[in-house]
Amino acid sequence: MRKKFSSGSTFETEYAYSRVVVDGNWVFVAGTTGYDYANMSISSDAAAQARQCFINIQAALNEANATLADVVRVTYLVPNREDVPAFAPVFREFMSAARPAATMQVVGLLNEDMKIEIEVTARLNLEESRTQERPAKPLLRTPPDD
16 A cells, blocks of 8 residues: 655645655655755755755654664765765764665756755564674675685
């Protein structure tokens, strides 16, 4: 069963999308910028925008009975690669528990005031797999020494 949630952002109405779509155990959160939706303001500080993105994403995930710990995939969209160092501490603050697969792209965003947009995918009911986490193995096998 598919459920949709809105944050109340005017962007969602104007561009015909949902902030969150839940389909089965999957939770898809639309690209989220650093706007404070209560007053539709945005900070000029890159780190503050990233922090507000995660606050907005947390609120969206809560609507779907999920948390940031349930995030399995994150995509960061940034217009200026020079801002990336300011984002790293914020990413660690909010994503350390989940450590999701991640992609960062340098792109143009809708409004020049936007310094970052973050999109996440989460999966509900991961408690069992979290408690059974296995040690990481190398992704690539190295050839044996001769």
